[in-house]
Amino acid sequence: MKKSTKWIIGIVVILVIIVAGYFSFGNKKSASSQTVTVGIMSGTSKDDKIWNEVAKIAKDKYKLDVKYKKFTDYTQPNKAVANGDVDIDAFQHYDFLADWNKSNKGSIVPIGKTFITPIRVYSKKVKSINDLKTGATIAVPNDATNESRALFVLKNAGLITFKPGTKQATLSSIAKNPKKIKIKELDASQTARALSDVDAAVINTNFAQTAGLNYKSAIYVEPINKDSKKWINIVAAQKKDKNKKAYQEYVKAFQTKKIKNLINKEYGQAEIAAWDLKIK
Structure with missing residues (x-):
């Protein structure tokens, strides 16, 4: 066999070993x-x-x-x-x-x-949730999950209380409403738009952001507790x-x-x- 032929065969063998080694070991990372x-x-x-x-x-x-x-x-x-x-x-x-x-x-x-x-309460009429007058109207989302959450926020703010054992709150869950707060149920996406027509609104953060509301302007913030x-x-x-x-x-x-x-x-x-x- 000629020297040049041996040399070529040697190179081919080396390349085969390198390629085989890559697929056996070098490609292990991607395979795993x-x-x-x-x-x-x-x-x-x-x-x-x-x-x-x-x-x-x-x-x-x-x-x-x-x-x-x-x-x-x-x-x-x-x-x-x-x-x-x-x-x-x-x-x-x-x-x-x-x-x-x-x-x-x-x-x-x-x-x-x-x-x-945290869900928040916003208002264009008062600076604090404690400033809401008797008979004030508050807008809340009307879907079951978000309405319950909004009502729990009003409960934690001291505006309403629930009947014993309430877990999924609805308007019928309210036991006491000393300020006679009127609760207006709206589609969650409409609560921010209603701010000019109500005294306050409980607004999900994503809809508040869409409406250009700064979360720091909220008059009440949902507390982080067992209810939340x-x-x-x-x-x-x-x-x-x-x-x-x-x-x-x-x-x-x-x-x-x-x-x-x-x-x-x-x-x-x-x-x-x-x-x-x-x-x-």
Whole structure:
């Protein structure tokens, strides 16, 4: 065999070994990575900063490839989890999930806390909730979940009391209303627009932001206590997948000091990291 032929064969053998080694060992990292698809609601650029940073931490620390699927309708993410179109979702609080499971005979469960967005009372007529006069009108959202939350806010503000055992509050749950407050039920998206026509309104943060209201101008803020525990937002999964390693690792990627600091930077007190809150 000629020297040049041996030389060529030697090079080919070396290349074969290198290529084989790459696919056997060098590609191990990509082979071991796992994709997790998370259903979220379409939001602001601030929201995107949070989600993207969580994905980066999940990639760097746990080798997870996080993909987000955005929805514009709150009824869709849980359906997507139930159908397997997404692996987990992160858009709702405990109470919303409980209500959805009840209405849809679902078995989706919370697997980790994320944040809480305190609901607030706004007014163009008074500077403090204590300044509301007898017979004042307060607008509240009219859907079951948000109306209950708004009524609990009025209860915590000392304006009304509930009948014993109230968990999901409605107007019929009110036991005492010493100031004879008139409660006007409106679609949640209309509460901010009603501010000029009522004395005050309980407005969800997203609708307050859309209306250009500064959360610091609120006359009352939902306290973080046992009543507000069910309003903590969560990551949720199908019950059979609740202990799946990759999904738990996504939760861990969210529940980091870096994300807590980023939430504080982007939202101030409008949104609060909730996984380590001490609730009494």
